[in-house]
Amino acid sequence: xxxxxxxxxxxxxxxxxxxxxVHKVNSGHPGGSLGCAEFFVSLYNEIMDRKEGFDMDGxxxxxxxxxxxxxxxxxxxxxxxxxxxxxxxxxxxxxLNTRLQGHPTTHExxxxxxxxxxxxxxxxSVALGAAQAKKLNGCNHLIYSLHGDGELQEGxxxxxxMYAAGKNVDNIIATIDLNGQQIDGSTDTVLPMGSIKxxxxxxxxxxxxxxxxxxxxxxxxxMAEAKSLTGKGKPVCVLLKTVMGNGxxxxxxxxxxxxxxxxxxxxxxxxxxxxxxxxxx
Amino acid sequence: xxxxxxQGNKDTxxxxxxxxxELGRTNPNVVALCADLIGSLKMDQFIEENPERxxxxxxxxxxxxxxxxxxxxxxxxxxxxxxxxxxxxRVYDQIRQSIAxxxxxxKICASHAGLTLGEDGATHQILEDIGLMKMLPGMTVINTxxxxxxxxxxxxxxxxxxxxxxxxxxxxxxxxxxxxxNFEIGKALHLVDGTDVTIVATGHLVxxxxxxxxxxxxxxxxxxxxxxxxxxxxxxKAILDSVSxxxxxxxxxxxxxxxxxxxxxxxxxxxxxPTPQEFIATNDxxxxxxxxxxxxxxxxxxxxxxxxxxxxxxxxx
Numbered sequence: 001x002x003x004x005x006x007x008x009x010x011x012x013x014x015x016x017x018x019x020x021x022v023h024k025v026n027s028g029h030p031g032g033s034l035g036c037a038e039f040f041v042s043l044y045n046e047i048m049d050r051k052e053g054f055d056m057d058g059x060x061x062x063x064x065x066x067x068x069x070x071x072x073x074x075x076x077x078x079x080x081x082x083x084x085x086x087x088x089x090x091x092x093x094x095x096l097n098t099r100l101q102g103h104p105t106t107h108e109x110x111x112x113x114x115x116x117x118x119x120x121x122x123x124x125s126v127a128l129g130a131a132q133a134k135k136l137n138g139c140n141h142l143i144y145s146l147h148g149d150g151e152l153q154e155g156x157x158x159x160x161x162m163y164a165a166g167k168n169v170d171n172i173i174a175t176i177d178l179n180g181q182q183i184d185g186s187t188d189t190v191l192p193m194g195s196i197k198x199x200x201x202x203x204x205x206x207x208x209x210x211x212x213x214x215x216x217x218x219x220x221x222x223m224a225e226a227k228s229l230t231g232k233g234k235p236v237c238v239l240l241k242t243v244m245g246n247g248x249x250x251x252x253x254x255x256x257x258x259x260x261x262x263x264x265x266x267x268x269x270x271x272x273x274x275x276x277x278x279x280x281x
Numbered sequence: 282x283x284x285x286x287x288q289g290n291k292d293t294x295x296x297x298x299x300x301x302x303e304l305g306r307t308n309p310n311v312v313a314l315c316a317d318l319i320g321s322l323k324m325d326q327f328i329e330e331n332p333e334r335x336x337x338x339x340x341x342x343x344x345x346x347x348x349x350x351x352x353x354x355x356x357x358x359x360x361x362x363x364x365x366x367x368x369x370x371r372v373y374d375q376i377r378q379s380i381a382x383x384x385x386x387x388k389i390c391a392s393h394a395g396l397t398l399g400e401d402g403a404t405h406q407i408l409e410d411i412g413l414m415k416m417l418p419g420m421t422v423i424n425t426x427x428x429x430x431x432x433x434x435x436x437x438x439x440x441x442x443x444x445x446x447x448x449x450x451x452x453x454x455x456x457x458x459x460x461x462x463n464f465e466i467g468k469a470l471h472l473v474d475g476t477d478v479t480i481v482a483t484g485h486l487v488x489x490x491x492x493x494x495x496x497x498x499x500x501x502x503x504x505x506x507x508x509x510x511x512x513x514x515x516x517x518k519a520i521l522d523s524v525s526x527x528x529x530x531x532x533x534x535x536x537x538x539x540x541x542x543x544x545x546x547x548x549x550x551x552x553x554x555p556t557p558q559e560f561i562a563t564n565d566x567x568x569x570x571x572x573x574x575x576x577x578x579x580x581x582x583x584x585x586x587x588x589x590x591x592x593x594x595x596x597x598x
Contacts, residue, residue, distance in 0.1 A: 056354060057354060057355050057356050058354060058355070059355060059356075063354070065351075105382060105383070106382075106383050106384060107382055107383070107384065114354050115350060115351070115354070115379060115383050115385075116378050116379065116382045116383045117378070118378070119374050119377075119378045121343075122343075122347045122374075122375055122378060122379050123347075125343070125344045125345075125346075125347030125348050125350075125351065125375075125379075126347045126348070126350050126351040126354075126379055127351060128344075128348050128351060129347065129348035129349060129350060129351020129352040129353075129354070129359075130351040130352070130354045130355060131351070132336065132348070132351070132352060133351065133352045133353075133354060133355025133356070133357050134355060136312070136333070136334070136355070136357065137355050137356070139355070155343075156341075156343040156344060156347070156375070159339075159341035159343060159344035160344050160347075160348075162339075162341075163338065163339065163341065163344055163348075166339075167336075
């Protein structure tokens with residue numbers, strides 16, 4: 001079991017990976033990736049019970065599904081640094097013939113990825129299917145999923161949210177990255193969604209809030225509580241309040257870096273704010 | 282010429298139901314999903330025998346397709362059931378990203394395809410689904426012709442690894458292929474030998490093609506009839522072998538001429554052996570309300586239309 005400082009060190013390195021990946025190809029989505037770095041690091045290093053290696057069926061281990069696939073940089077960095085594939089492969093992000101496509105896919109056989117995502121709103125349904133397969137297989141492990149808050153504007157989510165509660169799918173913890181931003185601006189200016197907590201509760205979910213979604217201790221505590229609430233007949237939703245662009249001061253609290261890469265100078269500033277810990281790829 | 286006996290009219294969707302029931306008894310990994318159309322899809326028996334392996338999704342087809350994708354992760358073989366329109370056009374992006382691109386072992390089973398859905402009209406009569414599905418990389422596309430073949434195909438696709446679109450229909454039609462046949466994906470069925478014209482048909486048009494061949498035979502025209510149940514991958518060899526003998530071809534399907542079987546055949550012919558071809562298909566139009574027989578007559582999808590097309594294409598040789 002890693003201590004908090006170790007997880008902080010991994011997170012710092014993951015931030016460097018994210019910046020360097022998107023900078024090299026001058027494309028990709030650093031904002032949401034940085035906002036979820038602590039969550040991914042906590043999930044893969046502490047929260048999930050994972051087997052060594054990778055097989056698609058994932059029987060006998062917890063599984064994770066990323067619905068908002070555009071934050072692939074953080075996903076790839078954490079998968080690589082969790083041993084799913086060589087960290088050097090991060091160098092190929094978004095390049096021709098890469099397994100690290102712009103949005104995650106199973107098509108090139110990248111270990112760690114079980115479904116393509118990018119076209120938004122599909123991941124919760126997929127996660128529910130996998131959760132029901134676990135039940136059929138008598139496997140007591142859990143399904144974790146992550147969704148953007150703006151992504152909840154896609155109607156399919158609400159089909160899935162209704163279904164999960166109606167069918168008592170209680171072996172899933174769906175986390176919503178509540179950063180309040182989307183490409184065109186804040187979620188409140190693009191399409192005000194009201195209280196997401198109220199909506200999930202009205203649909204019959206158990207909802208938990210992690211106010212400090214970029215604080216590793218808060219994430220570990222909140223997710224442990226979420227886990228304790230599974231298996232009680234209701235699906236569990238975690239509202240993770242994060243700051244888009246977290247850890248790079250000029251990228252924080254704005255939608256401007258949702259889908260934009262830093263230039264050379266901005267990269268240097270960002271890297272200086274996050275000194276190497278595990279070694280760059 | 283070889284003739285086929287109608288063993289009694291039956292609906293192809295009941296063939297699907299019977300095949301699914303058999304799979305329920307023989308393959309513990311098969312699971313079924315439905316979006317509030319259990320009766321229409323004839324899934325009742327499977328559900329009665331395997332309640333734990335059935336998922337009633339409600340009227341939420343997008344959710345159904347992606348739940349099916351998720352169920353494959355853990356080794357299940359999901360069969361989704363709803364009308365063809367709601368199995369394809371309504372959920373194209375879900376199939377594209379979560380099933381086809383993700384290479385998930387989902388069997389999309391689509392009833393009430395084409396005009397023969399009848400009185401419900403154009404909102405429910407999809408004539409574009411074969412095109413939509415065959416354009417997806419990795420998707421196998423099957424359109425069965427009768428009850429027995431649909432049952433056999435349903436059983437066969439469970440053994441095939443990868444996404445499949447299985448298309449069938451609503452009305453009771455002639456049941457003429459053998460009981461308990463072995464269905465081979467991608468292998469055309471050579472039904473009648475002929476020398477003057479090749480008729481390749483799929484789905485409900487196969488029986489019409491056989492009827493047409495009988496009448497043509499009486500007129501002294503020898504028609505070869507091939508059932509193309511698998512539109513993708515297409516049995517190009519069966520088509521090329523036949524036209525090398527007959528030198529002309531008529532394709533017949535209950536689908537738009539854009540994107541259907543006819544276009545797939547035309548592509549094979551233009552590449553390997555340019556051959557005069559006539560198309561029995563709808564002409565870039567929506568359907569409308571009416572009885573199945575009225576609609577097939579109005580839109581030119583019956584034996585009479587096939588006969589005329591054969592006579593026309595023979596003159597073009």
